Amino acid sequence: MKFTDFNLKDTIQAAVAEAGFKEPSPVQKDAIPLVLEGHDMIAQAQTGTGKTAAFGLPIMSMMKADGSVEGLVIVPTRELAMQVSDELFRFGKLSGLKTATVYGGTAYGKQIERIKQASIVVATPGRLQDLLMSGKIKLNPHFVVLDEADEMLDMGFLDEIKNIFTFLPKERQTLMFSATMPNGIRKLAEQILNNPKTVSITKSESTNSKITQYYYVVQERERDDALVRLIDYKNPEKCIIFCRMKKEVDRLVAHLTAQGFKVSGLHGDMEQKQREVTIRAFKQGGIDIFVATDVAARGLDVNDVTHVFNYHIPFDSESYVHRIGRTGRAGKTGEAITLVSPNELRTIKRIEKDVGTKMTTQVIPTRIEVQNNRNDELIAKIAQTQITDKAIELVKTLQHDLDIVTIAHLLASMVQSEISVKGKDNxxxxxxxxxxxxxxxMQNRGGGGGGRNRGRSGYRGNNKRRSGGGDRNKHGRNGRSGRNGGQGNNRG
Structure with a gap:
């Protein structure tokens, strides 16, 4: 199936083509026809499945661009409001459809002016309720969308949402998107939807098949060392590390920064402007690694995240699905890596069962394996490097005092010192x-942290990695930007 099969308005179809979309995702395939037919709808789909296009394309295709606010999208966070607004603007710009973003922490006046010029308003519940209750704005949208409804419920916005709907017209088309369907969401759906159609992405589809999932078993005291070793080995272009607590985020950011990584943290105590600057830097490549709590990462939508690391296993299966859904987006592949202690193995098995997925056990690479990996990359990089005139002049100058073999050995030693791998061997x-x-x-004997087994190093010698364990960084990246002062990314 292709997007052209939906018979969207020509200007919307042109915007879809310009965005490079060709085949709709499962939720888009099911939802778009129902929305175009005028039905209310409740859609169960995870973050990163293409929900914005699933509601945005059909409602914008039916809009008249008559100068009034025809669509209202309610989302849980400021970050998500900005991202949804950007995406809707991209789809609607050829149709003359403008968007306005409404959230707390900014001046009322500017937002009200933008609302007056907009066809679609994307808003967080708190600020939207304030504007409606104070009479500063009146909205009469034909289309209303609740995006990530379960997140809004978790964040305590249920009363605000119910109140907002008392200000909206009875004659409207209402769409609700939610990753999970707790009782509170079902009851809300009964109150605000009219004979809704249902779209549900099945459990087997809830984790993206393009995401490879691994877990590594480490002792509690080894988590930091294991994380650094895996980042060194996997060499992610862009990754998110999930922690449970804010203080853990701050500590890890300091630790990884000291190791030479380009890293920043995201948690609830940060000022809104600081959050926006940090997220922009992550999207634009100024930061390679984001360390975040689950709550802080809500609404974070970045398509080119190559890896997700769970520093600690999340408390529940739904959080696991949300976390790993940050990678493997827009048709790309991704890796999800979870660190677990021996007594958390039962939790891993429970998540596998709940989610209907399979995580592969792997062994943390040894220091020698990572060093060999870096050496291979260095050799490939040297072989691909073009000789410059300045380099020729430098070698000529050095030859006044040294022979060519000594020069080569000295330069190789200098470069290799910058890629040396530190830390424990195993x-x-x-x-x-x-x-x-x-x-x-699994026999309920407790997965205790038991001994390391006397033949610890023997396990290394005899154990072969399971499938997928031998990847030697085929990204084509040569070195880490900003690491050890030396190497560039070669991202083209």
């Missing part, structure tokens, strides 16, 4: 140890 448990612990955990 981190985490071997596969045989892990399998034994899983067996014990």
């Amino acid at each position: 981190i985490g448990l071997g596969l045989e140890e892990i399998e034994l612990l899983i067996e014990r955990a």
Whole structure:
């Protein structure tokens, strides 16, 4: 199926083509025809499945661009409001459809002026309720969308949403999108939707098949070392590390910065402007690594995240799905990597069962493996480097005092010192140890942190990695930007 099959308005179709969209995602395939037919709808779909286009394209295709606010989209966070507004603007610009973004922390006057000029308003519940209750704005939208409804429920916005709907016209088309369907959402749907059609992405589709999922078993004291080692080995172009607590975010940011990574944190105590600057830097490549809590990362929508790391396993299966859904977007592949202690193995198995997915156990690479990996990349980079006139002059100058072989050895030593891998030789448990612990955990004997097994190094020698473990960074990146003062990304 292609987007042209929906018979969208010509200007909307042109914007879709300009955006490079060709085949609709499952939620788009199911939702767009129902919206075009005029039905109210409740759609269960995870973050990152293309929900904005699923509601935005059909409602904008039916809009008249008559100078009034025809569409209202309610979202849980400021970040999501800005991202949804940007995407809707991109789809509607050829049709003369303007968007206005409404959220707290900015002046009322500017937002009210933008609302007067907009066809679509994207708003957070608190500020929208304030504007409606104070009489500063009146809205009569034909289309109303509740996006990430379960997040709004979790954040305590249920009363605000109910109140907002008392200010909206009875004759409207209402669409609700939610990753999960708790009772509160079902009851809300009964109150605000009229004979809705249902779209649901099945459990087997809830985790993106393009995301490869791994977990590594480490002792609690090894988490920091394991994280640095895996980042060194995987060499992600852009990654998010999820933590449970704000203080953990701050501590990890300091630790990774000290290791030479380009990293920043995101949590609830940050000022809004600081959050916006940080997110923009992450999107534009000024930051490679984002460390965040679940709450702070709500609404964060970045398409080119190559890896997600769970520093700690999340408390529930839904959080796991939300976290790993930050990678593998827009048709790209991604990796989700979870660090677990021995006594968390039962939780991993429960998440696998709940989500209907499979995580592969792997062993943390040794220091020598990572060093060999870097050496291979360095050799490839040297082979691909073009000789410059300045380099020729430099070698000629050096040859006044040194022979050519010594020069080569000195330059190689200098470059290699910048890519040396530090840390312990071995981190985490071997596969045989892990399998034994899983067996014990599933027999309810407790997956205890038991000993490291005397033959610790022997496990390394005898254990072969499971499928997928031998990848040697095929991204084509040579080195980490800003790391050890030396190497560039070569991102083209």
